[in-house]
Amino acid sequence: MATQTPVTAILDKTPASPPRRLLFQVLHDWLTTLDHKKIGLMYIVYALIFLVIGGLEAVLMRIQLAIPNNHFVSPETFNRLFTMHGTTMVFFVGMPILFGFGNYLIPLMIGARDMAFPRLNAFSFWISAFGGTLLYFSYVGGSGLYGAGSAPDVGWFAYAPLTAHVFSPGHSTDYWTLAVLLSGVGTVGTAVNIVATTLCMRCPGMKLSRMPLLVWLYLITSFMVFVTISPLTAAQIMLMLDRYVGSHFFDTQAGGSAVLWMHFFWIFGHPEVYILVLPAFAFANEIIPVFSRKAIFGYPAMAAASVCIGFISLSVWAHHMFTVGMGPGANTFFTLSTMIISVPTGIKIFNWLATLWGGKIQFTTAMLFAIGFLFQFLIAGLTGIMLSVSPFNWQLSASYFVIAHFHYVLVGAILFMIFSAFYYWYPKITGRMLNERLGKWHFWLFLIGFHLTFDFMHIPGLLGMPRRVYTYEADRGWMMWNMIVSSGAIVQTAGTLLFVFNMVRSYFKGAIAGADPWDAWTLEWSTTSPPPEYNFAVTPSVASRRPLWDLKHPEDPDGNYE
Amino acid sequence: MSTHRIGSCLAASIPFDSAHGSTSVFSPAATPAHAIYSLSMLVLSITAAIFLVVAGLLVYVLIRYRSRASDTEEPTQIYGSNQIELSWTVIPILIVVMLFLATARVIFATESAPKPVSAMDVTVIGHQFWWEYRYPGFGVVTANELHIPVSDPQHPTPTYLTMSSADTDHSFWIPRLAGKMDLIPNKINTMWIDPPATGLYLGQCAQYCGTQHAKMLLRVYADSPTDFAAWIKHQQQPAEENAAVAEGRTVFQHNACISCHSVAGTVATGRFGPDLTHVASRDTIASGAIVNTPANVRDFVSDPSHLKPGALMPPMHLNDHDLDAVTAYLMTLK
Amino acid sequence: MSETAVIPHSPTEVWKLPSRGIVAMACLILAESAIFIIFVVAYVFYIGKSVSGPTPREVLELPIFSSICLLSSSLTVHFAVSALHDSKRGMCSLWLGLTVLLGGIFLAATAREWYQLIYHDGLTIKTNLFGTTYYSLVGLHATHVVVGLFMLSLALLFSLRGGLTSNHTERLEVLSLYWHFVDAVWIVVFLVVYVLGR
Numbered sequence A: 001m002a003t004q005t006p007v008t009a010i011l012d013k014t015p016a017s018p019p020r021r022l023l024f025q026v027l028h029d030w031l032t033t034l035d036h037k038k039i040g041l042m043y044i045v046y047a048l049i050f051l052v053i054g055g056l057e058a059v060l061m062r063i064q065l066a067i068p069n070n071h072f073v074s075p076e077t078f079n080r081l082f083t084m085h086g087t088t089m090v091f092f093v094g095m096p097i098l099f100g101f102g103n104y105l106i107p108l109m110i111g112a113r114d115m116a117f118p119r120l121n122a123f124s125f126w127i128s129a130f131g132g133t134l135l136y137f138s139y140v141g142g143s144g145l146y147g148a149g150s151a152p153d154v155g156w157f158a159y160a161p162l163t164a165h166v167f168s169p170g171h172s173t174d175y176w177t178l179a180v181l182l183s184g185v186g187t188v189g190t191a192v193n194i195v196a197t198t199l200c201m202r203c204p205g206m207k208l209s210r211m212p213l214l215v216w217l218y219l220i221t222s223f224m225v226f227v228t229i230s231p232l233t234a235a236q237i238m239l240m241l242d243r244y245v246g247s248h249f250f251d252t253q254a255g256g257s258a259v260l261w262m263h264f265f266w267i268f269g270h271p272e273v274y275i276l277v278l279p280a281f282a283f284a285n286e287i288i289p290v291f292s293r294k295a296i297f298g299y300p301a302m303a304a305a306s307v308c309i310g311f312i313s314l315s316v317w318a319h320h321m322f323t324v325g326m327g328p329g330a331n332t333f334f335t336l337s338t339m340i341i342s343v344p345t346g347i348k349i350f351n352w353l354a355t356l357w358g359g360k361i362q363f364t365t366a367m368l369f370a371i372g373f374l375f376q377f378l379i380a381g382l383t384g385i386m387l388s389v390s391p392f393n394w395q396l397s398a399s400y401f402v403i404a405h406f407h408y409v410l411v412g413a414i415l416f417m418i419f420s421a422f423y424y425w426y427p428k429i430t431g432r433m434l435n436e437r438l439g440k441w442h443f444w445l446f447l448i449g450f451h452l453t454f455d456f457m458h459i460p461g462l463l464g465m466p467r468r469v470y471t472y473e474a475d476r477g478w479m480m481w482n483m484i485v486s487s488g489a490i491v492q493t494a495g496t497l498l499f500v501f502n503m504v505r506s507y508f509k510g511a512i513a514g515a516d517p518w519d520a521w522t523l524e525w526s527t528t529s530p531p532p533e534y535n536f537a538v539t540p541s542v543a544s545r546r547p548l549w550d551l552k553h554p555e556d557p558d559g560n561y562e
Numbered sequence B: 001m002s003t004h005r006i007g008s009c010l011a012a013s014i015p016f017d018s019a020h021g022s023t024s025v026f027s028p029a030a031t032p033a034h035a036i037y038s039l040s041m042l043v044l045s046i047t048a049a050i051f052l053v054v055a056g057l058l059v060y061v062l063i064r065y066r067s068r069a070s071d072t073e074e075p076t077q078i079y080g081s082n083q084i085e086l087s088w089t090v091i092p093i094l095i096v097v098m099l100f101l102a103t104a105r106v107i108f109a110t111e112s113a114p115k116p117v118s119a120m121d122v123t124v125i126g127h128q129f130w131w132e133y134r135y136p137g138f139g140v141v142t143a144n145e146l147h148i149p150v151s152d153p154q155h156p157t158p159t160y161l162t163m164s165s166a167d168t169d170h171s172f173w174i175p176r177l178a179g180k181m182d183l184i185p186n187k188i189n190t191m192w193i194d195p196p197a198t199g200l201y202l203g204q205c206a207q208y209c210g211t212q213h214a215k216m217l218l219r220v221y222a223d224s225p226t227d228f229a230a231w232i233k234h235q236q237q238p239a240e241e242n243a244a245v246a247e248g249r250t251v252f253q254h255n256a257c258i259s260c261h262s263v264a265g266t267v268a269t270g271r272f273g274p275d276l277t278h279v280a281s282r283d284t285i286a287s288g289a290i291v292n293t294p295a296n297v298r299d300f301v302s303d304p305s306h307l308k309p310g311a312l313m314p315p316m317h318l319n320d321h322d323l324d325a326v327t328a329y330l331m332t333l334k
Numbered sequence C: 001m002s003e004t005a006v007i008p009h010s011p012t013e014v015w016k017l018p019s020r021g022i023v024a025m026a027c028l029i030l031a032e033s034a035i036f037i038i039f040v041v042a043y044v045f046y047i048g049k050s051v052s053g054p055t056p057r058e059v060l061e062l063p064i065f066s067s068i069c070l071l072s073s074s075l076t077v078h079f080a081v082s083a084l085h086d087s088k089r090g091m092c093s094l095w096l097g098l099t100v101l102l103g104g105i106f107l108a109a110t111a112r113e114w115y116q117l118i119y120h121d122g123l124t125i126k127t128n129l130f131g132t133t134y135y136s137l138v139g140l141h142a143t144h145v146v147v148g149l150f151m152l153s154l155a156l157l158f159s160l161r162g163g164l165t166s167n168h169t170e171r172l173e174v175l176s177l178y179w180h181f182v183d184a185v186w187i188v189v190f191l192v193v194y195v196l197g198r
């Protein structure tokens, strides 16, 4: 029933180029801003900086592992490298970049002027930023007063009792704990904000069933944050008590349990990976329809599948612990619960395929990355299924096969989708298009580098190479594979540098984008690029899931089909 | 089984060789590893089939529905279809059920296998960067190189490993014999292996345990029954007393060595480091990281971090003379 | 498309959305519950696993009186909100004051209990697993009580100075939600520590 009469476009009257200001003023502006767009951008830039740092660490590790018995870095350094790489990538790249986009996009997509709690938003960002800084400060302050600094070297899941004072003296582990704890506080803050924004700030007509899927997925992600980041926070508090006041939670000498930490960590750790991947799904839900020129297939099923994933993911954590000796009963249970996840995930894959089906697919750079995501996520999911078969897992666990599995998701799916999101929303954010030619180069280079690295990484795993080894024996036949893997990392670096170059160049020289360069359908494209501080001159109101489609096709509005 | 054929093709296309020194999960040499291998072939074929179907569809869609220059109109909008969506919910459920049942069978067959009376028990204790093996039935303690009897499928004599850790978590992983099992302080885990063929099976610690996790290598020697009996008999002897190396023995016993190492029949009863009663009978030292030659032992004792940085044995600061003496002594501990 | 398309549309139906404050507090409570669950799980997991004494049975006594105080403060804070809603500002101050008092009694009782445990029974967080889990779980709850009391005292202060009007009902309600949560957690802690764990 809800047809609507589009009214002639109202022009935004803000001056096109505000007068130039002093650098100091600009800086002050950014540091004290409460605007969700600026905070979102700070999140994104901050994450990009850490991506380069984490990537650099990965490259150093790959150089060390390229040949057996290499002496490029010492064992201690290597152990710090993978700890810092994993922690950085998960907590200071994955989380902030996703929340950055969420911060930027959610108010725009639901027709709001800002997040529900702008001050909390700024607080969350700065506390996360502080956490990241603290983590890297450990490189200089890690050993306290005793001498040179040292980063933590306990691995990103910091199994007990390696984190106990006896095995990790000095302060490096404390820096790790504190950094992760602080980033967790920031994350919960942002998640509260996202939930409050989506539930309480939607523009008129934007029922829950009309919210863009991206917003839906962020909502689910945020709920997952509450129930998963908090256990991590609790576990970190316990670890800190152990290390500072001498309690015995994870002190195996006093009867404490190492396995308890594993449970606590993975109760967080597994849902965490879905927290990381759901926003990537969210980008795909916006980008794939636009470049197929079709509405998303099965909107309710997509939202429901995400909710299912959220719930099921809370019951699968111990698939990271199949080799801990939980006994056949628990192993069987966690095998089943893990495998069940493939059903809602499959629904998503198939719905994306059905969205492409019958469309008119435009191979823009953003779409290329999204297709790469689809393909790679499929493979990653299938290797995940192999890992969930617990007997097979007894062989594969803690080997390079696992490393390959999760980089296929974290890089092949999430990073690809993040790149896609950059190509898609950069015009909205800056007002200028990213260069498509450079973009295509970036895509192909990164794709080749990715596959060189992570396809071949499965093989040493199957050949018995464990993870977290700073070097390996020459006679095991792992060298060739490691060589290929390492060379792929170099190609990825080249691709990434091209991307950074493209971002910088296009900021100054890119073609002017206009409000709606992709002929898209959600509300953020109805305002100028970049959007004014108040987002919308007039609060919009919507009558369907694709308000701009209704505007462009008044003869056949979406509302008829929902 | 056809899945086996697919498996062998896969195994042949990449050199998962079963030659000496292999640690490939695709060249099983004991019952648990075999069970996993067969299951993995099933899983690989199912996932390969899913991959082919879904990736095939993706490629088809991309080619068939790419936009063309002549396009001006938007394509027909389709919003969903309950029937189709139901079908791609139900089919994966069926696949999952099947995979799950196959998996559950292997889990119970491996973890709940009844222990035959003829089984031999070994206690494995993980230490930061080396392995301690105790044979409670024989009163033998040794380190780093595990000897077990081969197990004739007709009269199985599997080895049951009871595992724990003295410090941080470790994991025992010999890919050709069985999947890995973690060694966790305050927790007792068990696993079993039964290689039917003699030989040396390699592996290494698979749970990050600290600086030298990479050089915590595993060596399992499956001996013929007679060889094994001889080996056990030899290990049960106290350390050899050799007058020629009395000086080395004195150096050993007057240094901190004895607070960390045991040499059966002497004052050395430390348990922090590997048992040295028969150290010279081993092929390697430092948990498989170093070949056991006089020169290497001397080098190791003078400064372990030189060959194995991060090893928990401190440099002993012996002078050259004492070093030579101690090395000579250690080499007599056959 | 270089011009911005704005879609103004007069809403036909009344567009009502939930209150931000309450949604945010609900989220916070969800997150906090997860933290408490982990501490409770650790407590339950380690019941009877201490390698040395003292045991809970030897040293713990049922804190009946202080529990009654804390639980009844849930009622008083509720009355405070109702009073504010009805613009009875004096009553509101009174109820708030009572809430703070009851919370304070609870806190004092906890402090006394800890003093006893530390100086008479020799149980500290370092002593054994019971000490570790007991002090951390009860302490975590007590920290929440402290935070709640601080906020309630602020509210009381505003109320006494006449700054609290019925416009602030929603805010006070959000605060009372938090306080109810703290009380509910105490029921769980009580059951786990003093009933199940003994």
Ligand code: HEA
Pocket: A157, A273, A274, A276, A277, A319, A320, A321, A322, A338, A339, A341, A342, A343, A345, A346, A347, A349, A377, A378, A380, A381, A382, A383, A384, A385, A387, A388, A389, A393, A396, A397, A398, A402, A405, A406, A409, A410, A414, B050, B054, B091, B092, B093, B095, B096
């Ligand atoms: C965002 C990240 C992400 C995602 C989405 C996933 C998704 C999955 N993961 Fe992964 N995983 C990680 C990140 C991720 N993982 C990380 C970081 C680790 C290691 C951490 C560490 O140790 O450091 C890990 C480790 C890990 C392990 C433990 C390995 C070990 O250490 O021993 C296991 C075991 O079960 C596993 C399984 C799965 C499964 C079953 C899925 C499923 O969700 C996949 C579901 C998808 C599909 C199956 C494909 C699409 C479905 C269809 C086409 C339908 C038809 C299919 C079937 C019926 C099978 N993962």
Ligand code: HEA
Pocket: A051, A052, A054, A055, A056, A058, A059, A061, A062, A082, A083, A085, A086, A087, A089, A090, A093, A094, A155, A156, A157, A403, A407, A410, A411, A415, A453, A467, A468, A469, A470, A489, A492, A493, A496, A497
């Ligand atoms: C989002 C998560 C994420 C991402 C994106 C990556 C990206 C990469 N990772 Fe990472 N990785 C993890 C998460 C991630 N990883 C985690 C959680 C672990 C587990 C840690 C643990 O065990 O504790 C891990 C572990 C891990 C290991 C195993 C270490 C070990 O067990 O010993 C390896 C080894 O090859 C590796 C490699 C790589 C490579 C080559 C990339 C590449 O994709 C990176 C590509 C490079 C870039 C994207 C940046 C390139 C740019 C530059 C280098 C800039 C140069 C700068 C100037 C010239 C100014 N990773």
Ligand code: CUA
Pocket: B126, B127, B128, B129, B169, B170, B171, B205, B206, B207, B208, B209, B210, B212, B213, B214, B216
């Ligand atoms: Cu022992 Cu790794």
Ligand SMILES: [Cu+2]
Pocket: A269, A270, A273, A317, A319, A320
């Ligand atoms: Cu997982």
